[in-house]
Amino acid sequence: MEGLQIPSYLEGYVSQILSCIQDNVTTEGMWAVRLKLVPYRDGNQWHVLYGENITTGILGRGSSPFEAMQSFEDAMYEKIKEPTNV
Numbered sequence: 001m002e003g004l005q006i007p008s009y010l011e012g013y014v015s016q017i018l019s020c021i022q023d024n025v026t027t028e029g030m031w032a033v034r035l036k037l038v039p040y041r042d043g044n045q046w047h048v049l050y051g052e053n054i055t056t057g058i059l060g061r062g063s064s065p066f067e068a069m070q071s072f073e074d075a076m077y078e079k080i081k082e083p084t085n086v
Contacts, residue, residue, distance in 0.1 A: 031076040032060070032069045039065035048072040 032039070032048045039046045046068035051057020058079055060072025
């Protein structure tokens with residue numbers, strides 16, 4: 001694709017498409033997507049919860065669904081780092 005000539009009138013569309021592809025690649029690897037979790041709204045916050053409740057489960061929250069997914073991603077990695085008592 002190197003050296004591909006894109007007509008100037010299509011440059012905006014191509015830029016949007018490439019941005020969407022990048023966003024899709026970014027979110028496909030997220031834990032919330034892999035676990036098929038759906039962000040839900042609670043008051044003015046969005047939450048992503050894995051488990052029965054926020055006390056025993058893993059929670060991500062934010063002001064948008066994507067922020068909640070990012071917070072959940074951080075919470076999952078923190079949980080993975082925790083030593084387990086065997």
